[in-house]
Amino acid sequence: MVYRFECLLEMMSTDSRAAVIAHGDLDGLASAATLIAALKRVKGLRAELLIAQPYNLYTKLTELAVKPPHVLLITDLGIDEATWGSTRDALTRLVSRGCRITWVDHHVSTSKLAPEFLVKGVSILYTSSGSASTLAREVFAPLTENPEFFIKIARMGEIADGVTVDDELAIVADRVAAALSAPSAKEPFKRKLVKMWVEEQRLIDDEVAIKAEEFERLLARKIAHVKERVVADLEKGLIIDARDLKLSGLAGHIASRIANEKKKVTVIVFSPNEREAVATCRVPNTVEFNALQELSSLVSKLGGGGGGLSRAAAVRVPREMGDLLLNSLCELFRAKLG
Ligand SMILES: [Mn+2]
Structure with missing residues (x-):
């Protein structure tokens, strides 16, 4: 070449x-x-x-x-x-x-x-x-x-x-x-x-x-809001419902920061538009968890899709399935990261 x-x-x-x-x-x-x-x-x-x-x-x-x-x-x-x-x-x-x-x-x-x-x-x-x-x-x-x-x-x-x-x-x-x-x-x-x-x-x-x-200030502000919306805080996992927040394309950055700070697998569920609910997940180096595999198999049951890497993955479902997505994530995290 x-x-x-x-x-x-x-x-x-x-x-x-x-x-x-x-x-x-x-x-x-x-x-x-x-x-x-x-x-x-x-x-x-x-x-x-x-x-x-x-x-x-x-x-x-x-x-x-x-x-x-x-x-x-x-x-x-x-x-x-x-x-x-x-x-x-x-x-x-x-x-x-x-x-x-x-x-x-x-x-x-x-x-x-x-x-x-x-x-x-x-x-x-x-x-x-x-x-x-x-x-x-x-x-x-x-x-x-x-x-x-x-x-x-x-x-x-x-x-x-x-x-x-x-x-x-x-x-x-x-x-x-x-x-x-x-x-x-x-x-x-x-x-x-x-x-x-x-x-x-x-x-x-x-x-x-x-x-x-500018980026750091915005990120710090969003992280503070996101942290008020934790729905499950487990031994090695954290689930956040931020569907009421505008994350301005920063969901991945936010999840990554929180995951590294708390040393917990962090998943944020948010709505980037009127049609979809998205779960973005980040895995800190200290925890073994294949986010791509686990989240993909979870949403395939809900008719959604997604992609990414083993330590950084995102999946999406229709917006009306958001509650179901959150509940399934809670079950998964309790079983594997509780
Ligand atoms: Mn590249």
Whole structure:
């Protein structure tokens, strides 16, 4: 795959146009910065950065098709199975118009659909044991003008995705991750951050610090409200009914903080919209509990669905099933964590 990338660089001239589409979290942005810096050093290219979520990747690809770049790198975006058809069509259109695409990723769904990419002339750079930033650090950071700096940037992405623990960088990485989670951290802020990394090679600035504080204040306020809504406090588990609160997309962060503070498996039930009730669960390192498996089998009985990882999972059911979901969670937690 390294070979493929070098081939691709060979074929490009300095007046080629390049674009990077990245996930908007720290892993996505850190890997994007490293890729952009490599393109800049090797070919003098200024790559355009677009930010996407897996489910709207195809809309970004369609936007690009208006004036296709010569090279496109996609990073840290797992294939979304629901929109995969539209994504594939948009990729095919870009390839047929001469755009060379490399997909850098670590999500299982991407590797599952890899055979389809290869047919379409899209290269894949995949790892099952790291994050997108791991690939960026190993393959692209050495090609930049300041490998030491971009190895640091990529390490922050790896820390945020939990694939490495680096004490020296952890504090900075946590701040940047917090800033990216602030409600005011929209696309322009994210693009500016990547630009600062690429052009000034500075890890952090005042705006990051201000946004990190904004996020911490909001989180502290929400955590205080959420803690007033505990419905079951067990030896190793905590169940919270926050269906009357607006959590502003922070449910996962809140559950994670409470789980680590109390050292208990923490589940928060909330209503993100009029249709659904969601249970988001976080497992602290001190407790053995497979949240993905336990919650998935619980909601499959209620006709819901979900996903995630063994220590961080979320499941959803129709809103009117919320009470039933809570009761089932209480039974499960009493049996396994009481
Ligand atoms: Mn990632």
